Amino acid sequence: MPSRLTPLRVLLLDLDGVLVDTRPVMESAWHQVQKDHGLNVPFEMYERHLGRPFADIMDQLGLTDTEAIHQTYSQASTAASHLARQFDGVAEVLHAFASAEWRLGIVTSKPLNRAAPLLAQLGVPFATVRTPNGVGRGKPAPDPILLALIDLGADPADALYIGDMAVDQEAARRAGVPYVHAAWGYGAPARPAPVVAESPEDLLRLMDTGPLLKGSQA
Ligand SMILES: [Mg+2]
DSSP states (O other): OOOOSSOOOEEEEOSBTTTEEOHHHHHHHHHHHHHHHTOOOOHHHHHTTBTBOHHHHHHHTTOOOHHHHHHHHHHHHHHTGGGOEEOTTHHHHHHHHHHTTOEEEEEOSSOHHHHHHHHHHHTOOOSEEEOTTSSSOOTTSSHHHHHHHHHHTOOGGGEEEEESSHHHHHHHHHHTOOEEEETTSSOOOOSSOOEEESSGGGGGGHHHHGGGGGGGOO
16 A cells, blocks of 8 residues: 555535525525425524435424425425525635645535536536435435545545534534534534634635644544
8 A cells, every 4th residue: 555645635515504605595495395385384494404415304394295395495496596606705715725735525415416506616626526316324424424535535534524504513523524613604513612614714724724623523
């Protein structure tokens, strides 16, 4: 085996609420679901569970007929996709990491057909994209993060995961990957308090301090 002179540096990122503001898309799609399926569940209850795969959110909400609901949600999301906005500075920050020879990967609970156009708009080279379309359990299980690491041939200790929900934090902890909470996203972190990035630009300081994050792991 060849020895590695420098560790791989891997930046794994969640999509919704970290790279792209898709809340207006999700809210519009959920309103369509409420209308078409006669559901009383407000968006505020739906969004509490963001970060999990859709079917898991339906379980959490105690809803049945989830396949039909998912179809409505998926079609309405595609129809409202023009409402998505990249967070300011995200593309520049990711390009900076790529230039510094970090490898970038996506771990999202958004299905691939809706994630791919958003990722293409960023114009950043992602070495792996893990969605619920692959094998394994969804977040908060560690599976998609571990699968992304396998894709890249990287150790958990050589990676960081950037998320915006407590389920992201839990998935990272269970995968043994240091977690950084994106404060501009949709959720609050859980305890123990993780490292927090206040803005996309704030992620740049991780380039030099990555190993220090080990002490902050749960
Ligand atoms: Mg998210």
